[in-house]
Amino acid sequence: MVAFGKKLKERSIQEWQGYYINYKLMKKKVKQYSRQLEGGNLERRHVLKDFSRMLDNQIEKIALFMLEQQGLLASRLQRLRGSHDALQEQPDISHMSYLKEEYRAVGQDLLKLLFFVEMNAIGIRKILKKFDKRFGYRFTNYYVKTRANHPYSELQQVFRHVGLGAVVGAVSRNLHELQNNQGSYLSIYDQPVLPLQDPVVDSIRAAVDRLTRSTNFLHFMAQHALIMQEELPSPQDEEGEEEDGRYHFMSLLLNLVNTFLYMVNTYIIVPTADDYSMSLGAAATVCGVVIGAMAVAQLFSSVYFSAWSNRSYFKPLIFSSIVLFIGNLLYALAFDFNSIAVLLIGRLFCGLGSARAVNRRYISDCVPLKIRMQASAGFVSASALGMACGPALAGLLQIRFKIYKLTFNQDTLPGWVMAVAWLIYLVWLAISFREPAREPEEIPKTSEESNHSEAVQDVNLEKGMKQPLLLTSEEIEEQGEDECDGSEEASEDSRTPANSILAAYRLLTPSVKVQLLIYFMLKYAMEILLSESSVITTYYFGWSTSSVAIFLFCLGLTVLPVNLVVGSYISNMFEDRQILLVSEIMVCVGILLSFHVVVPYTVPQYVCSGLIMFVSAEVLEGVNLSLLSRVMSSRLSRGTYNGGLLSTEAGTIARVIADATITVAGFFGRNMLLNVTLLPSLVICVLSIVATCFTYNSLY
DSSP, rough: OOOOHHHHHHSSSSSGGGGGGHHHHHHHHHHHHHHHHHHSSSOOOHHOOOOOOOOHHHHHHHHHHHHHHHHHHHHHHHHHHHHHHHHHHOOOOOHHHHHHHHHHHHHHHHHHHHHHHHHHHHHHHHHHHHHHHHHHHOOOHHHHHHHHOEEEEEEHHHHHTTHHHHHHHHHHHHHHHHSSSEEEEOOTOOOOTTOOOOOHHHHHHHHHHOOOOOHHHHHHHHTTTTTOOOSSOOOHHHHHHHTTTOOOOHHHHHHHHHHHHHHHHHHTTTTHHHHHHHHTSSSGGGGGHHHHHHHHHHHHHHHHHHTTTTTOSSSHHHHHHHHHHHHHHHHHHHHHHHHHHHHHHHHHHHTOOOHHHHHHHHHHHSSSSHHHHHHHHHHHHHHHHHHHHHHHHHOOOOOOOOTTTTTEEEHHHHHHHHHHHHHHHHHHHHOOOOOOOOOOOOOOOOHHHHHHHHHHHHHHOOOOOTTTSSSOEEEEEOOOOOTTTTTTTBBOOOOOOOOHHHHHTTOOOOOOOHHHHHHHHHHHHHHHHHHHHHHHHHHHHHOOOHHHHHHHHHHHHHHHHHHHHHIIIIIHSSSSHHHHHHHHHHHHHHHHSOOOOOSSSHHHHHHHHHHHHHHHHHHHHHHHHHHHHSSSSSGGGGSSSSSHHHHHHHHHHHHHHHHHHHHHHHHGOHHHHHHHHHHHHHHHHHHHHHHHHHGOOOOO
């Protein structure tokens, strides 16, 4: 994958070459400023003024050309409008077909203009980022703030694509009217969600979506999943996806069902884990080990499932279902064996069956771009629904009976129910899943090419940047210039995936490490709240299993509404980094309110503080993963050791430590359990807030 300058040259439309941002010239100018400042031949004030003027001129060139092209498209649409009106008076099928083709031709030219805008917007963002990195300024903030809302600024034309919406609407509306709905009095404005079966309009919508910077609920939910996309889009990509046979709806549905069942499996035992431990002769706080055993195994399963998904999706899912069936069977039989060891082995097997890495990878690799956001949001929704349904299902299983020597009660029924569920899923999977075709492997480079590539990479050490314009997680890694010969295009983006956890860790910038710390913190706090809820509520309030299940079910139900509010409204009013910091502070407030410092400890205090902590952590998770998907290196967008795996491992380690903390805290007595487990949560939360404050300006 070549550097952006080469990419811009290769992908630019030949006849429009002179109207693109002169990225090569701007890079040379930045280098020149750097040398002059180091030599003391130039003042910083002059650099800012000269660079601003130069960038203004580049944007003006782009904006005026956009307006010219919009005018040409508008003129063509105006002429077609006259023919369309005449067709209404005297219908003619052949003329109708001609008009459809003409509107599609306008649509194709509109697509070219949208890609022109996209490439220029990327170039502007990259050169601003390069300037900031080279000189240590926050010039981007200054430049965007002073230009974005100014009445005479051309920047709005590029980043808000002012005027293009009208052209998009005209093409879409007229094609809709010319389709098979003659005689209908309804328009696209009366049926805003009506699917328009035209590939040109689909491509235009996809291009506009990428250009739209405002966050919506679906996008917010999709980024929750941290499912990343690698390449910059091109018109050819849009057309090629329609013919790609890798996507299969039933296979996608099976992946989402796998996600749902696994989350149900994780949380269905939470209301009864303490009671089950006591019935086997262990302390109630051993529930932390029982719950956490699944997370311990998941630390290893995430890695081998991620590696396995490089070769297959079907076989890992089959293996996952079998292992989870066995794990739940052992969990249920532990009661009759009267063995805590069998119970723990059963939970370990369940963790070894965690195929969430495969589920993420399938969506990232096999789902077409135009529906990938919906699929990613479905992944998050399935997880949230499973988290809510698990405890609710446990609350319903309050019965007791025996069949031969097998005991069925509130402790064992979660295992039996999930074993049956995974068995049914296994049969469905074997019948309906279709293994997608694997992409052909790249031809290995010759030794000379390999040596040359390595030599080039050695001199190119600049780190990546985020393109906020794109609704993808790609970070286009910029490469440094060759100082010896001054070649601007000698560098190439390193696209080699990380081959180990250590190599992946080395690719993390300080801001990414802080965001992983935040993810660790919120997962730790949530796990403490959920896993010890049964022990705490039984000790302080005498709650039954059903009451605990209802409480956890209500917490789980808040996930989707909270994300709806944040994704649709709050994220459009505030910057992500502002929401991030406020959410961290609110998690800290929830933790502080949860401490038992006043006698007696009341239900309103526990429920309200738990709700504040859980809801704030949910908001924090969405915003944090949204930011994380923007700044993580593109080398972590594929391969075994990808960004999704790193975030999963960080969260899983947090859950393991939290569950171990509950068990260790049990040695201090149940009266001390709450405060002892909350103290580490508070310390980690404060540390993450401090780290966020230090890296606040580097978060976009």
